[in-house]
Amino acid sequence: MKQKKVIALALAGCMAVSLAACGSGGTGGSGGSGSAGGTDETSQAAAASGADETASGEEGNKEDITISIISRYGSDAPDEAFFRQQVDQYNAMDNGVTVESDTITTETEYYEKVRTSFASGDTPNIFLEYGGSRTIDYVESDAIIDMQPYFDEDPDWYNSFFPSMFGDLTYDEYPGIWGVPYKAYTVSLYYNKEIFEKNNLTPPESWDDLMNVCQKLTDAGVKPFQFGDSDPWRFGHLLNNMVYRGLGTDAAYKLADRSLGYDSPEMVDIFQKMIDMIDKGYLGTDLLSTDYNTEKSVFASGDSAMFLGGSWYIAEIEGTEFYDKVGVVSFPYLDEKYKDQAQGGASDMWFISKLGKSEEEIQASVDFIKWLTSQEQYLAYRDAAAAIYPVGLEASEEASNPLLDEVNGLVDTYSSMMTDIQNVDPDSQSMDVVRNALQGLAMGTSAEDTGKSIQEQLSPAE
Template sequence: MKKRIAAVLLSAAMVVTTLAGCGNSSSDPAKKDSGSKDAQAETDYDVENREYKDVKITIHTRWDTGDVSGPLYQNIVEGFMEKYPGIKVEQINIPTESEWLNSESVLMSDKDSMPNIIVEYGGSRTAEYVNSNLIVNMDPYYEQYPEWKESFNSMGDSLTDYSSYGAEGTYGVPFTAYQVMLFYNEDILSQNGIDPASIVSWDDLMAACEKLKANGVQPFEMGEKDDYRFGHLHSALNYKTFGCDMAEKLGSREVSYDGEEQTEIYQMIIDAYEKGYLGTNLLGNDDGQERALFNTGKSAFLFMGTWFCAEDHTGLELFENEKIHALRMPYVNEEYKLNDMGGGNEAYYAVDTGDADEVAASVLFLKYMTSESVVKEFVEGYPTPVCVNVTAEGGNYLSQEAAEIIAETEDVRGDIENYDSATHMINTVRQALQSIAMDADAKSVGKTIVDTIKQYE
């Protein structure tokens, strides 16, 4: 059943890669197929010394083999299977976020199709799995390996703590982290008489955009074909206007999506859109094209997470000449200057399929993936912030600039929709925001969100 459903989901944007290992070790059959709770109860939490024979685990991820990080993830999987030949790892990699979310929802809805490991960003979607006893509580494993627990920094705490959703325990293994920033082209700003140091507020940024536009220069080329782009802008502007606490206020419905505060945020995006600052082909370009246009000098600014710093910029003149730089996302209300969108980016969650060998193998893989040597190798090839305490050589000037900004940040939250108990909210909000690129007004954006919420209640 698992393979059949996975096959139905396959498309041009969905690649299943099977990397096989072989071995002849043996496992304890009494620990297999014992039911969700019993499987964990009977598990020997010392997964390092367990014997594995012909155990297959499936990982559902957003790993993109076309990105510089893709080969690094592949090396992790291959290295794991070389070390533990009794375990075979099958990957379902879906780079496009909306397709990945839809695929996960379908696979996790049926016990026979659930992958053994999922990548997630925390929030209500993951909380639903946790409260349905589908996600492995990591506490017994961290008690078995206390040094593993101690290896994580605080950046990933929001991805593993679901106490606000009524769940006790630690769920998930955090990996990468991020912060959304404003990147700029030094030459374009200089040629147009704009001092990047003067761009500290949203008004400053809008004034710079006005000057650029008047001079025939495109400020942004946002790829809203990927609807997370306006979604991230909406989250960041909320934190910069009202502080990071707005995430919980919206999530608890203390603040309404059609209220005065959110209408103010929509209007900021609309004003920038109507003046042509945000892009010339918003619904035609995706985020990859957005970055390509910025990297080749076709736009002055890029609003993006710090994963941009870690991408492969080989051969790009602007990057090689250090003409691209990072700024903190401009504030709207100075009180929240150091509040930002960011934190833990991705965590890996072991799914309790009821098969003790699969659960143990999944935990073992996550332990291997976040081991010091593996993370160090990953970061040196892809210099992104991580939730594991490692000291690695390498990196680049842009990632170092971003690290200095992160070091001064006082408070962060991720996607604002993830703090809502309703799992549909990330799609609901993003789709409503996308209508801005089709000339929707602020009131209709809020009304669309609230009307959709009512349909689910």
């Protein structure tokens, strides 16, 4: 009997210990997420203040620092492959800092992972985001590092960026610079030169030109576009361009302060133009069942004549046979007054989390980002992938990239560029609200109802 009890107690002890062991896991490595176990609000606040508790002891040894970075650079596109090479190169430098890179290519899944990590407090040290309204919650919650002191410390680094690149990294109500620009972009209209020549068409300059081209292509049995709005940002970008080229980039600020409503006649007119294009089949078929990758495939296979794309697209087709068939022009203007305004600016930006991160980790993260955005790295980047850069670079002696040169030529004609309309909106949900509502245009929702629905979901003017 006694023996049974001893065995029983031993078993219970083993189970309890194993349970405790399970509970103590998860704070290995750099100790970066060590404070995630706190449950009361005081401990959460301590974690959020950037704290120092994980910096002590053995975890404070800089030689052992491991920092994590999450991005969307997982594809074989030259610029994304180059980023992964940069990480490998940095790790090979053996400077006591190891960078662990995690990549999720699709936008929705990427956001989900980043948002989940912020909710749990177990964030990567560095993460890719797009600034503006999409990061305002992190700034408000004091969860990310203000880069201003680091830029002040190294003015050469700060001055290497074009001033316009910081627009989506600053907020009037929160002084500071909340991230580091990494890439720049502009959105243009790419077209298949062969199809245009075959149909005796010239690239459209104005909205009327575009409608004529679309009609002629449709009559010839060619899809003008094939949009893939199962990725809702596709219509989002179309809307950006129609607004900037029809109402000017200032319209973004007016929409943000609600002096211009999404249900205003101007916006409803734009929604109606989109509906007309959908109804006439100009934007393609099965819009909500087609994704961005399919959209690009359809264009590359010559099944659609035009493609609204970011400048990153050039790197994706560079070196392919299709590259020589592609021409590029600005998105057609809806109002000639705004023909020098376009979508563009800083696209990808790096943000450094301070949730439960030690001073050493934060410094290592800053050092890594500084290295990543140094002139040397951008020069290497230029050799690896065609893109628009957020920094000024010396002229290259290498053979030029005609398509990229054309895009750069377009950028030179713009007097004002603006990223996504909703980036300046104070409502951090605005991007998702608008993009989801735009899907309704392909489902038969009227222009008026779309505008009304967006306006109702957005927070009112303050």
